[in-house]
Amino acid sequence: MHNDNTKCRYAVKIIVEDETDTARVILFDAAETLIGCKAQKFMADIKEKNNQSSLFQKFVLNIGKTYTFLVKLDENSKDERAQGKIIAQEIQLQEDNTINIEDDDTILELPKKKIKVEKE
Template sequence: MPMRTTLFGDLATNEGSILKAEIKYKPVIALSDFKISIYQGDTSISSQIISTLCINPKIELASELREWFQLEESAKAKGSPSTLFKNAKEIHISDIMHKSQNSIQAQYCTFKAKITTILNRLEPWFYACNKKVDKDVSKECLNNKCRRIIDDLVPRYLVKILVKNGTDNARVTLFDAAEIFIGCKAKTFITEKKEKNNQSPYFQKFVLNIGKTFKFLVKLGEKTKDERGEGNIIAQEIQLQLDITIDVDNEDATLELPRKKIKVEKD
């Protein structure tokens, strides 16, 4: 479960600088005496004067965590669902849209629905450093907290789809989760799309998802309650559901089952 951590004072200057340089290597950190708070269902922690932070500590728990993370990343690369996805409770799409939080902490749930439309199939991305920026601005990041000149803006997925389950409809937004949905990184998709247009195999796979049923992982929190009530849902993860329906309208139709040999011993 994601958690926001804020560093102040010397921790921000010293350990924070090290983390900034090492973040691409996914370091494991050990925190002690941090202040814990929950706001609108999200858990966050922040440093105090007595707080300590250790980067990549040489302890067994850190090794176990790194091994778990590597397995999760490997499974994600293969398109396998995460542990969070597999353990989340499945509920109906109407519950996702109207469920209020009885707990002060956010919850994760899944729902199944069929994709009826991809609203921005011709351009399902945006450019960013840390926040969303205008794609027409090639060098200056428009993030007010950033306001810096960058060499190259980073493309990220932003896929908007309409889904339906029975009589319920919703609009689902996918960010990084769309990578599994499309099958490649956003940068690769953009390059292929510009070179081959609608003949790009990634684009064709993308639009052929219309009509298919998927399972979506959703974070239920207080701050998204109003949006969900209006039918706008952000999915953290997505997985294709195999259609195993059988057409029985044809009277001559038969269902072929695999044959199995049975060994019979004589008395």
């Protein structure tokens, strides 16, 4: 049976790790956040220019950055998640909130919270 409604997509597989664990994450359309363009354009540029591709170099600069992944958690994907295999629906770069404490002009603004104290 032939289905004309099918659409070919690239799957970008990456290894994500932190201090405690490692997971294999598969990105489809969300891969554009990492590579900066559609996967088809990225692959064509790599084939033409190899490691000299500006798109490839931008992709490599993502190493060490912190991202948040949106994943769908359901019963069907439970076994794959247990094996460290995750399909991300969306990915977002997290801002670097590092503060240089040697900078005299640095002022850290913390949110103000009210605390209710009850007397005994």
